Amino acid sequence: MKLNELTIKEARQKLDNQEITAVALTQACLDEIKEVDPKLHACLFVNEKDALAEAKAADKRLQAGETGDLLGIPYLCKDIIMTKSWPTTAASKILENYIAPYDATVIKKLRAAGAVLLGKTNLDEFAHGASTENSAFGPTKNPHDETRVPGGSSGGSAAAVAANLCLFALGSDTGGSIRQPASFCGIVGLKPSYGRVSRFGLLSMTSSTDVIGPLTKTAFDAALVLKVIAGQDDHDATSAPEAVEHYDQVITDRKDLSGLKIGLPQEYFSKDLDAKVKEKVMVVAEKLVQAGAKLIDISLPYTKYGIPVYYIITPSEVSSNLARFDGVGWGLSHSQTKDLQEFYRTNRGAGFGPEAKRRIMLGTYALSAGYYDAYYKKAQQVRTLIREEFNKAFRRVDLILTPTSPHVAFKIGQQANDPLAMYLEDVFVTGACLAGLPAMSLPAGLIDNLPIGAQLIGPRLAEKTLFQVASILE
Amino acid sequence: MEINSKEIQHIAELSRIQLSPTELEKYGRQLGSILDYISQLNEVNTKKVAITAQVSDLENVWRSDEINNWDPEEVAAALKQGQLEDGQIKVKRVL
Secondary structure (H helix, E strand, O other): OOHHHOOHHHHHHHHHOOOOOHHHHHHHHHHHHHHHHHHHOOEEEEOHHHHHHHHHHHHHHHHOOOOOOOOOOEEEEEOOEOOOOOEOOOOOHHHOOOEOOOOOHHHHHHHHHOOEEEEEEOOOHHHOOOOOOOOOOOOOOEOOEOOEOOOOOOHHHHHHHHOOOOOEEEEEEOOOOOHHHHHHHOOEEEEOOOOOEOOOOEOOOOOOOOEEEEEEOOHHHHHHHHHHHEOOEOOEOOOOOOOOOOHHHHOOOOOOOOOOEEEEEHHHHOOOOOHHHHHHHHHHHHHHHHOOOEEEEEOOHHHHHHHHHHHHHHHHHHHHHHHHOOOOOOOOOOOOOOOHHHHHHHHHHHHOOHHHHHHHHHHHHHHOOOOOHHHHHHHHHHHHHHHHHHHHHOOOOOEEEEEOOOOOOOEOOOOOOOHHHHHHHHOOOHHHHHHOOOEEEEEEEEEOOEEEEEEEEOOOOOHHHHHHHHHHHO | OOOOHHHHHHHHHHOOOOOOHHHHHHHHHHHHHHHHHHHHHHHOOOOOOOOOOOOOOOOOOOOOOOOOOOOHHHHHHHHOOOOEEOOEEOOOOOO
């Protein structure tokens, strides 16, 4: 087995037993990137020199007897998270030459923990999309079939983990952007509760749902990463004050699932759902029953309004958050314009890709005078109903089980000309975002040799239960 | 829902985005069909429903009113990415 194919847990043991070094582990990942990534295009930026220097420093700490869950573990990071003195482009032309002046809080924490940052991964521009085709620098390919998309928007991170270019990757999930690519690439993807992980240094998309989370090979690995990156942060007033649990230790507290109630919402298993997808998710349900859990049919009637609500709230927040990209101070800047207004219009017209433009305009429209009540306020009210409905369901059940995506990875280019079809990709994943709930996609097998995921959704800050159940399933 | 060329031009103007005539036509059509889809929200009775603007369960997050100086090296790195003159960021005339 090549070193880059190890899980974090396996690598941890080998590093602690001095069977391998962080430098060797890092080199194995860098070699794999060199060999495989020219085809996959999962990475936008790789820095061998910095990575090997960090690995060396980790080896020193290990030799000095230091221990740590992620000490010496190489990872990749979605290129929408600030990494000091490295490019941070959000896969946009408008930030093509931007160098991050500081580290995001998650990166700071990972550096302190001794994790080794290899580079930055591809995404849909500003995380707008579900296929990574909206990257200004070209799409990423799915390692299981290079004619297909890896999902998105954290498609580079998901493809990188699935292809063993790193031991874990960071993504961000605003409306499904960690879980849907995890499903398409056959790995574990965790969207933590809103606020569980600091957003400081994450380029803002939809501030009321954005959250950073891990993409990993196993649920245990996700627990290790979350433990390090989670926690309250002075630089993010929306970060949750609750203490971070030792997820990797409590994960084994539960030996079986007796007494656990799992809800199956009928709206996620409607007659329109692909029979093969349903079958795979029901295999997971059956395993849960064998481990002692009880399945309970539930109903979440507002599910169908998740996408329309999401595609008002998201563009509205996007139109505000992306207003800062105007060519003043940083980013793409055309000086040959006659006045300030033309300067703004030219920079933004040339710098943003089609989906960013669509979302900015849709949000501007939804927030404009005369339309605000009909769109934005209405969406916020329906968001309340969606949230209440989940909270009510969690009085009856401990977790909810659903498919992550209605189908396996689609062909590159297949949905490129139909933005609405792309929005509908998020049908099973937006609900947890709007309600701020933790949710995890787990591999649920293959359909015609392509991976499909099952999703577990929990009550707010119930990451522990997600990890325990996922680990029993594994 | 139809968004005519004058409306889409106005939205582009408010968004401060320069668009070609082809783009204006395309985005007008696409936004129209997205808004059609979104209009299904009108079925939902929201008469007495409060809005949800955020889901952090927090309110009034305070901090002490103290100046924390940022790392000067990082400040310098942030500033040097724009057009500078005498240490000031250069912008076009506003008035």
